[in-house]
Amino acid sequence: MTNLQERGHLLTEQVNSNSLNLDQLNTLELVELFNSEDQKAVAAVAAAKVELAEAIERTAECLRQGGRLFYVGAGTSGRLGVLDSAECPPTFCTPPELVQGIIAGGAGALVRSSEDLEDRAQDGEAAIQQRQVTQLDVVVGITAGGTTPFVHGAINAARQRGATTIFIACVPVEQVSVEVDVDIRLLTGAEILAGSTRLKAGTATKLALNILSTGVMVRLGKVYGNRMVDVAVTNQKLRDRALRILQDLTGLSREASGFLLERSGRWVKLALLMHWTGLEKEEGLKLLSEHQGNLRAAVASQKNHSSF
Template sequence: MSGPGADRGHLLTEQSNAASSDLDSMATADLVALFCREDRRPQEAVQAAAAELTRAIDAVAARLQAGGRLFYIGAGTSGRLGVLDAVECPPTFCSDPDQVQGVLAGGPPALLRSSEGLEDERQAGEEELRGRGLASSDALVGIAAGGTTPFVLGALEHGRSVGALTVALACVPREQAPMPCDIDIRLLTGPELLTGSTRLKAGTATKMALNILSTGVMVRLGKVHGNRMVDVAATNSKLLDRARRIVRDLAGVSGDEAGVALEAAGGSVKLALLMLASGLDRGAATEHLARHGPSLRVALEAASASLPIA
């Protein structure tokens, strides 16, 4: 059992990297070249965890399809990466902000100012999730590079006790730091070039894994058609332009026609595409999508309609 003052020197993430033993005396070009070589490791680590990531995507998607929520929980860099992934979901996939939530030890202030001492409070992780009403219908991803963070371990234990789906994400072997979970994702990136600084390779691998997890889940939830984010929320000029281009490209219409279709659909890319392909008006298309969605492909097939592009 780890806790404040525990010796974590045996952990893979805390070991010294022989390749950078003279980091402070390296020429800058050599330092950059070394980082470039080492930064291939995160990709390899994520690839090695492909089976566990696949299981996690399908299991989390099943919870969300049934109305559950996804929580990321962590401290320090790990927690900040979870928050980053969570807050990107609403603008990218038009998801409800409550559907994917990031829980960081220390709360919002810890995003801007380090408060790593809070990670040692095992009970705090459970309390955060109790306050958010974590239930058996939900999914919880505990992120801890070294796998020993008490804040995260307490949260995962609570998740298991209420019957939530629990996923652990760490960068050390299971035998070095067991974590209570249903799905155990290990991203073995090796010792950092700056010893113990897991914002480096471990952080990169964690971000990559979270990118795959959240995107895969949202694909399974029908928020993507082909490789286009058809549930994108057009909340600023950049996203509005993207929405127009998606409608233009997939429906094979002009930019002006795409803009008109979006306006007629109340800004919904998915609805605009269904209306253009099927000839249904907004009310009928909305009802059809509610009955046959959320997948646009399935809704189009049910309407005996298709788009020129995928």
């Protein structure tokens, strides 16, 4: 791992020649420059598509066997991991413990800078030990510059426990190497504001995490077509979304969709299964369980409804 005192050569620490006169640009020119540079974040994610696909497959397989997904980071990287983990329960109705974000400094670091805590590799190790990570779990280390000791400590501890490890960084392997199962490099280049990796690096990381978590949930059968059939119906907006999904996929009226949703215990996936197969709630729950929650597989198993 690169010595923390010698970070100047890292790609994320370089000076961007396109923004040398940043403080002299008018506001429109500044916005145009940001927009132009941000295109590189999308390109960086595209260049890592093979590694992202492997990360999705490995993670889905672990979670299918009862494992958990952990994001580990400090500063912006840590906040992005916590954000992605927090959005899984309402979107996919996952239990809070299935996808967890671990940030150096704990919850307080979400709203207050605590960069000094990222230098403690032992804290990263302790976080993994505290959560009793096993060989069924997946630990994703997120560090734009690739050198954060907190993240490396967590990754090393996870490897020792047999967990699947994934590394997400915005520097090339030759600058920072690490022993992991899947190594994802998002090479966004020098930032407009030198060293401020909450910009392009942060954007690329957010995109990658979106793909990773959503891809995993698709593989786990929490999506039918492109609909979030496992959405948690916890407020009026989400109830409206659930009803629209039922209306679109079944052709039922809004009122009939509402009755169906309530009969299913406010679970869109189960409501669809009940409608398409004629099963009652308990029978539908049993069938879904037999097919690991995969709606398409559960419906296809009913010979009289094989067209689904």
